[in-house]
Amino acid sequence: MTANASSSLDRALSLLMAFADPDSEQRVFTVSALAERMQMDKAQVSRTLATFAQYGLVERLENRRGYQLGWASIHLAGKAMIAQTMSAIYPELAVLSAEVEETVWIAVRSGSRGIALETFEPDRSLQVRIVPGKPFPLVGSAMGEALLSQSCDDDVRALHKGSPRPRGGSLPTVRETLDRVALAREQGYGLVVDERAEQVTSLAVPIVDVGNYSGRVFAAIAISAPDARFPTDSTALRERLLEIASNANAFLEGRSAGA
Numbered sequence: 001m002t003a004n005a006s007s008s009l010d011r012a013l014s015l016l017m018a019f020a021d022p023d024s025e026q027r028v029f030t031v032s033a034l035a036e037r038m039q040m041d042k043a044q045v046s047r048t049l050a051t052f053a054q055y056g057l058v059e060r061l062e063n064r065r066g067y068q069l070g071w072a073s074i075h076l077a078g079k080a081m082i083a084q085t086m087s088a089i090y091p092e093l094a095v096l097s098a099e100v101e102e103t104v105w106i107a108v109r110s111g112s113r114g115i116a117l118e119t120f121e122p123d124r125s126l127q128v129r130i131v132p133g134k135p136f137p138l139v140g141s142a143m144g145e146a147l148l149s150q151s152c153d154d155d156v157r158a159l160h161k162g163s164p165r166p167r168g169g170s171l172p173t174v175r176e177t178l179d180r181v182a183l184a185r186e187q188g189y190g191l192v193v194d195e196r197a198e199q200v201t202s203l204a205v206p207i208v209d210v211g212n213y214s215g216r217v218f219a220a221i222a223i224s225a226p227d228a229r230f231p232t233d234s235t236a237l238r239e240r241l242l243e244i245a246s247n248a249n250a251f252l253e254g255r256s257a258g259a
Contacts, residue, residue, distance in 0.1 A: 096223070221244060
């Protein structure tokens with residue numbers, strides 16, 4: 001790599017890292033603000049952000065309000081965080097999937113959508129297929145209810161307004177969505193039958209962060225199965241997910257204590 005190429009890469013990465021500055025609470029930047037902050041040419045900043053947006057590293061907000069980190073950055077960060085602090089629960093998720101012979105998965109929130117980080121699928125022809133790294137709507141799903149369980153009502157209302165309608169079905173109303181999220185917060189889990197009119201039932205449990213981010217949903221884990229195969233009494237499945245989430249919290253607490 002030439003010196004010029006290395007320098008260009010350094011400048012590009014410095015732009016990306018500005019969105020994650022631990023000393024700043026600002027998470028949305030306009031091109032002008034970012035150029036001033038980084039003392040770079042506006043045209044160069046605009047081109048770099050446009051390239052990042054193509055790969056999902058940043059996302060351009062509507063009405064030209066600026067840029068924020070995109071789903072790919074969240075996906076990469078989630079992968080790194082999971083690898084560093086939660087790797088021990090992966091075997092538990094894999095074991096659970098093998099025991100119940102259904103899809104077990106873990107996801108995080110990325111702005112107005114969710115992102116599956118990892119899935120563990122059963123060895124059977126009919127199964128719920130979750131694609132890691134692919135965004136999914138938060139409204140109308142158990143995973144979404146778990147990920148939103150600590151969110152305020154205004155946040156949920158805004159998400160509902162922009163949520164895509166499912167094929168062959170309809171979204172729950174704003175009031176229904178608020179009530180479902182509130183119930184997930186109270187119960188500690190979300191349960192949705194016939195998610196988004198796809199004949200899938202899911203049970204999801206949030207993993208709540210600790211330390212400086214106490215009360216924030218860090219991630220969520222779920223079991224998803226065809227409606228006809230999901231047990232009427234899901235108590236045992238719920239208890240297993242809650243146990244795994246508790247183990248994840250133990251890792252997060254250890255990470256917070258060692259920070």
